[in-house]
Amino acid sequence: MSEEYDVEFVEREEREARFLVRGISPGFANGIRRAMVADVPTMAIDTVRFIENSSVMFDEQLALRLGLVPLTTPPEGEFGEDDTVTLSIDVEGPATAYSGDLVSEDDLVQPADENVPIIELKEDQRLEAEADAVLDRGKDHAKHQGGVAIGYRHLQRVEVVGDLPEFEEQESRIVRGVIEDDGELVPTSEFDHDLSNRYPGKEVEVEDVPNAFVFHVETDGSLDVEELVTRAADSIESRATELEEAVQL
């Protein structure tokens, strides 16, 4: 029952990518987007035990900050929903406590970035704490969102229909996203999002390509883009299977 989708990458980095998918409905495109935001489990700190906190902030405030630090998520099947990983932090002022100061008991679960400031400590202030990280979904708490800044747009087809009249001044025509020009994919940032830069003196027509969507995906570092997209698709599949089994008695 599986269908082949045509996927083409426009930009591809570890944490950010832009890709074109052809042959999907708007509903399915939105389903994938939502699954990437809310249904892919990632690690995040859930409980913190403060041994010493003589900083200027309350334990609860620091706990929230620690919770929002993105942690790398281990490969699928490595951890269950109830497993915890303990991280500890011990910083003495004068210094700033960064996410890089968190020491994890497990190499698979590490702070994704080393330079997230947690708190600035002055002379004689100290932060010592132990934290438990768990696996959960973006649905339950925003700290578990693996995908941030995820969206999609229709692919837009640009066609030159003729020349502008000789003495007419060309008006700027702003387009954002990715355009298709004779089968070639061009991000609009290449011509400053203005079609009059790319086609000077020409009259152009822009239309949405049906069922072709350009996704822009950015992750917080807990997963790389590929992993996030495939896990989102897997989560849709497993829920669909679950529904199928529930309906057939």
Next chain:
Amino acid sequence: MSYKCSRCKRDVQLDEYGGVRCPYCGHRVLLKERSRDVKEVDVQ
């Protein structure tokens, strides 16, 4: 219950007769120290 005098920075034990006053320097402002217990906090 242990307090700390805000002027002479010494630890002060209060009893029910002495009132709120540092027995060493007579200062009336005492600060309550944070307990040494480990405090567990849920990330909300």
